[in-house]
Amino acid sequence: MGTTIAAALMFPAAFSLILIGIPVAFSLLVVAVTFGYFIFGETIGIQAQSRLLDVAGNYVLAAIPLFIFMGAVLERSGIAERVFGALRLFLGRLPGGLALTTLAMCAIFAAAAGVVGAVEILVGMMAIPAMMKAGYRNDLIAGTVCAGGSLGTIIPPSVLVVVYASVTDLSVGDLLAGVILPGLLMVLFFGIYVFMRAVIWPEDAPPPPAEDLGVPLAEKLKTLAFALAPCVFLIASVLGSIFAGLASPTEAGALGAVGAILLSLIYRTFSFELLVSALTTTLTISSMIMFIIFGGVAFTSIFIVSGGGDLVRDFVAAADLGPAGLVLLFLGIVFLLGFLMDWVSVILIAIPILSPIARDAGIDPVWFGVLACVALQTSYLTPPMAPSIFYLRSIAPPEMTYLQMYRGVLPFVAIQLLVLLVVFLFPPLATYLPTVLFRL
Numbered sequence: 001m002g003t004t005i006a007a008a009l010m011f012p013a014a015f016s017l018i019l020i021g022i023p024v025a026f027s028l029l030v031v032a033v034t035f036g037y038f039i040f041g042e043t044i045g046i047q048a049q050s051r052l053l054d055v056a057g058n059y060v061l062a063a064i065p066l067f068i069f070m071g072a073v074l075e076r077s078g079i080a081e082r083v084f085g086a087l088r089l090f091l092g093r094l095p096g097g098l099a100l101t102t103l104a105m106c107a108i109f110a111a112a113a114g115v116v117g118a119v120e121i122l123v124g125m126m127a128i129p130a131m132m133k134a135g136y137r138n139d140l141i142a143g144t145v146c147a148g149g150s151l152g153t154i155i156p157p158s159v160l161v162v163v164y165a166s167v168t169d170l171s172v173g174d175l176l177a178g179v180i181l182p183g184l185l186m187v188l189f190f191g192i193y194v195f196m197r198a199v200i201w202p203e204d205a206p207p208p209p210a211e212d213l214g215v216p217l218a219e220k221l222k223t224l225a226f227a228l229a230p231c232v233f234l235i236a237s238v239l240g241s242i243f244a245g246l247a248s249p250t251e252a253g254a255l256g257a258v259g260a261i262l263l264s265l266i267y268r269t270f271s272f273e274l275l276v277s278a279l280t281t282t283l284t285i286s287s288m289i290m291f292i293i294f295g296g297v298a299f300t301s302i303f304i305v306s307g308g309g310d311l312v313r314d315f316v317a318a319a320d321l322g323p324a325g326l327v328l329l330f331l332g333i334v335f336l337l338g339f340l341m342d343w344v345s346v347i348l349i350a351i352p353i354l355s356p357i358a359r360d361a362g363i364d365p366v367w368f369g370v371l372a373c374v375a376l377q378t379s380y381l382t383p384p385m386a387p388s389i390f391y392l393r394s395i396a397p398p399e400m401t402y403l404q405m406y407r408g409v410l411p412f413v414a415i416q417l418l419v420l421l422v423v424f425l426f427p428p429l430a431t432y433l434p435t436v437l438f439r440l
Contacts, residue, residue, distance in 0.1 A: 010035055010303050014349075024345045025288075028295030036302045063172075065286040066253025067157050070238075072278035073260035074109070074231070075122045077269040082227035083108060084126050089223060096198030096205040098134055099144045100191055102127040106148030107187045108228075110155040111235045120149025120391045128396060135206040138400045140197065143408030146388035147190055147415075150380040153343065153373065155183040156239055157256075160373060162249060163293065164347055168355045170365055172249045173242050177433040178370040182423050186374075189415045230266065234259040243437045289344055296348020303353070323361050327368060327424065330354045331375045338379025346376060367423075370430035374420045381409040381416070 010031055017027035074080065084105050091101045105123045124145040131141045153160045156176040165172040198205035238256040241247035247255060264270040321329060333354065337346045351372065358368045380388040389405050396405075423429050 010299070010306075011349075014299065025291040025295040028292070028299040028345070028349070032295070032298035032302045035306065036298075039302065039306055063157075063162050063249040063253040064159050064289060065282050066250065066257045067159060067162070068285050069278055069282040070234075070253065070256035070260045071109070071119075072281040073257070073264055073274070076274050076277055077260070077264035077267060079227075079231055079263060079267060079269075080105070080109065080122050081126060082223075082267075083231060084123070086224040086227040088130075089219075092208050094195065094198075095202070095207070096140075096194040097208060098127065098131045098136065099140060099194045099198070099205060102131070102144050103148045103187060103190050103194065106145075106151050107155060107183075108231065108235070110149075110151040111157070111239070119152040120145060120388060121395055123148060124392060124395050128400075132397070134208065137204045138404040139408035140194075140204050141408070142392060142396070142400060142405040143410075143412050144190075144194060146381055146392055146405070146409050147412035149388050149391065150377050150412075150416075151183065151187065153377045153380065154179050154186060156180060157242075157249070157252070158373070159289070160343055160347070160376060163289070163344060164351065164369055164373060167347055167351055168365065168369065170369055171434075173245075173437070174366050174434040175369050175373075176239070176249075177243060177437050178366045178430045179373055180433055181429045182370055182374055182419055185422065185429070186416065186419045189419060190412065193411060193415060230263055234263060292344040293348055296345060299349060300352045323363050326358065326361055327363060327371065330358060330368075331371055331420070331424075334372055334375045335378060338376060339382050343376045343379055346379065364427065364431060366434055367427045367430045371420060371423055374416065374423060378413055378416045378420075381413050 013035075014027050014031045017030060018024055022030075084101065087104050088098070088101045091097050091104060094100055102123060105127070106119055109119045109122060127145060128141055131144075132138075152158065156179060158176070158179065161175050161179055162172055164170070165175045194205070234256065237259060238252045241252045241255060242249055261270065264274065334346060334350060337350055354372075355365065355368065359365055380386065386406075386409075388409070389402070392400075392405055393402070
């Protein structure tokens with residue numbers, strides 16, 4: 001089999017295995033080893049070991065379990081309930097107040113955890129009963145919780161951003177700074193949609209009862225300071241240490257992990273069971289991510305060695321799209337892959353191929369990286385994969401149907417695409433902060 005033919009067959013082979021239900025990591029490894037055998041012969045084992053050591057020795061990836069551990073401790077320590085209650089006191093009186101509280105809570109804990117599943121399940125378990133009791137429509141509840149949870153991919157410190165930066169040899173700090181403004185813009189657009197829907201169709205998000213509005217301002221401020229200030233200080237310390245150049249992402253992750261433990265001690269919720277549970281969650285999620293990363297690295301390595309990179313470059317050259325057209329084509333590829341695969345797989349399969357071509361075309365790698373991360377965020381809400389829907393199903397009551405969930409997320413997918421368009425049209429939204437923070 002010619003190597004170029006092998007490269008052309010690798011993607012159909014991988015997709016076929018994934019679609020018949022074989023886990024992504026195994027699918028990528030099987031295809032990589034099978035096709036790699038035709039190139040390296042019996043030395044494929046040595047090549048695989050080399051790639052495994054490359055992944056295991058990647059210092060940046062060591063930040064992933066630390067960020068996950070930080071979020072897991074905050075999730076289990078009772079801090080989330082305090083923050084939710086404090087935000088509800090301030091936002092609850094607005095149209096769609098409970099949904100706005102949910103989005104704000106998701107944004108804060110996205111910055112604390114960096115993992116979509118943890119954010120969505122944590123916030124959803126508090127927000128869904130509260131919104132259902134208040135008479136919110138199920139599709140609005142589902143869309144708000146799923147979209148809020150997806151913020152974990154775009155608000156720093158995002159595990160997605162860390163993985164993307166490690167794959168493309170970008171500065172993690174640059175990329176984390178680059179996604180800040182698009183992430184805040186997305187939270188703003190989500191909030192505007194919820195607010196306007198509650199104003200136009202108040203039956204979708206009924207106002208709170210009068211007794212919920214009578215808390216004195218001094219009591220609200222006291223509650224907010226006690227519940228929110230320590231958590232915000234921890235997040236600011238973690239991100240600030242990276243942006244100030246005082247710590248690498250891995251060191252900042254360690255700071256966050258220690259800080260989360262200290263907060264649980266301050267709130268007197270720390271226990272041996274909490275520690276074991278947080279470590280178990282960290283080990284489970286980190287192992288899954290690292291296994292997929294190894295499979296993706298092996299797959300793309302074989303694809304490139306067999307001439308796949310040249311195939312893609314020849315196609316791009318023949319299309320003659322120009323830089324803007326090239327970015328739109330690549331974002332379309334990332335968006336479509338997100339329908340079928342999780343974000344880790346998309347990054348490990350597509351980005352090592354697309355990113356060098358974009359660089360060669362003179363496209364700012366940070367701008368392209370931010371656009372790719374926003375496009376990848378939509379993969380959490382788009383079927384058939386739609387991990388956010390599966391997370392929601394695990395905590396939603398039986399009366400909330402899949403149809404209501406899918407209907408609820410569609411407006412938020414449209415908003416994500418709107419943010420993608422805005423960042424595409426105004427690149428400084430992605431490139432200004434990295435310039436200000438790191439190159440003054």
